[in-house]
Amino acid sequence: MVEVDIAYTGICGSDVHEYKIGPVPIRAEDQDHHIRESEWDEQLPKNMGHEIAGTVTTVGEGVEDVSVGDDVALNILLSCGECQYCREGKVQLCTAYDGAVVDSAGFAESIVVPAEAAVPVPDSVPLRHAALAEPMSVSVHAVRRSDLQMGDDVAVFGAGPIGLGIVDAAIAAGANRVLVSEPREARREIAADLGASMVVDPQEEEPIDRFTEISDGGVDVAFEVAGVSETLTQSMRSTKYDGTVVVVSVFEENASIHPNDIMQAERTVTGAFAYVDEFPMTLSMMADGRLSPEKLVTGEVPLEDVDDAFESLIDPESTDVKILVEP
Template identity: 40%
Template sequence: MKAAVWHGRKDIRIEERELRELRDNEVTVRVAWAGICGSDLHEYEEGPVFVPAEKQDDLTGEMAPLTMGHEFAGVIEKVGSSVTKYKVGDRVAINPTLTYGNKPEDMDIYDGFSFIGLHGDGGFTTYANVPESNVYLLPDTLTLQDGALVEPMAVAVQAVKEGDLRFGDTVAVFGAGPIGLLTIIAAKAAGASKVIALDLSESRLEKAKELGATHIINSGKEDPVKAIRAIVPDGVDVTFEVAGVTQTYIQSIDATRARGTMVIVSIFARPIEWNPLHLTNTGVKITSSIAYSPTSFQQTVDLMGTGQLKPQGIITSQIELDDIVEKGFEALTTDKSQSKILVKLSGEK
């Protein structure tokens, strides 16, 4: 079967691969649609970041070269002998996070933490074998395209939870890429009264406004902290750092009110230099989030199913697997009007 395989930085190849044997606790998913994530882009531009290139991953037992893709949905083609919750023909979204499962999620969401599609073979292909515990039924109100958006939407839902966002709170989102846009959607749904989006791209800022941002700031044209404090003089209650650079990290703290919260959602591919003394005069709390609990993933499916979360507006392109490098990874690198690019596999609705 055809697959998009990561071999190294700037080296993703479309090639033929065999599907490994199905384990007793797994299902085979016929992939319909898969999204290109910012973490995929990091692996393409700067990797390996998460991809196990030197030794096998502890949880998957796999290493590069491997099939990428962790935002995907499809139809169950086959079930393992011990699978009880699902049947052939079920329409499902995939939670790609793998943990040891030794700790309750309220204690440690990331008990181990590896990713289908980053630490082992994923969904940029025709079929994928996935553990039963990572499969979530889609309601009839959601298409399989919608299902490919559940994973990134769940990232934003978990980030908003980590920020302890309350009704009426004010929010600033630094970075209006796909996860930043989804964080805007989640913050609005959670009751934020003001949602300020910041980015260098006018097209991304317009998209942010379209999806619910109450204010937009081009941080290349004006001082972002001053602009935020002109809107909320004491600083916002919660900031979300979704850009992943030193400058926005520092600005996020400076834009947060005393004893407010800054949530790191982005992936920092390189270390940054920062002095924690920066926090001592205000007591700003810093937390972080990269994925989601199983509960948050199911809640995301439910909220999308009822229409309370509507991430569909972030889709900017649909491409074929053969074009994933040029029209996918390269387009996301060079064209800031692109947000979420979906890759068509079976193309089922």
């Protein structure tokens, strides 16, 4: 085990979901992806905050990979190492997470975690950026899941932190054009600053028409990162025949699609959950400038103001995207 003095903890979109609607389970298909309110007493109060970066202050016996004084980012999604998915190297699908909720106490001054959770941060990456290693690893994993090829056209529906990270990672992976649909102006501006070729407000114009026109009939890969039924359909119909749609967002409600959008166009629809081994890769891409975490950070608050930060992220008129809590 190691103890880490926390420098920054980012507020994740999943944290915001739970702040709004209560505990959100991982998978839990038998409960239709909900925890019944009658069972909340078993989950609440719960720890929150899992986008963590800090400095190691204490190491336990036998710890060799990190030392006191090391700057680290924390990968809190540790798998059981024994189920069939862990044996296959698909640790993000570990059955230990079925029905579980993320339970990491990152909104604190310090935290004790297993040593394997502490990922060393390159010297050139400030802890302010390292706190985004977790969400940006989700984005990098989503791009890798898509089998994006150099020169492909890409559409991203939803420019929250994960969607913006996908814009960044897709450009780094060699995408030809990255097209973004996002209703919030501040987030559209960040997408453009990251290098998006086209950014549209879906409340003002139809993204399907614009994206299929500029990409000559449809993009090669679309990422659904908004979590609503409408964008799920838009992401499919903006994709060319035989294209790929990657669902990355957490949906609060059921969504409906027309299955013919998949069958008759031979589109592939897949999911991307969390990350596998992308943490060191993401930190390396931050270090050499291929990823731009600073552009996603819109605010910092002390720990005592964390409630105000959550309220800002919920507010549809807010310009905030990623807020870091600094204990």
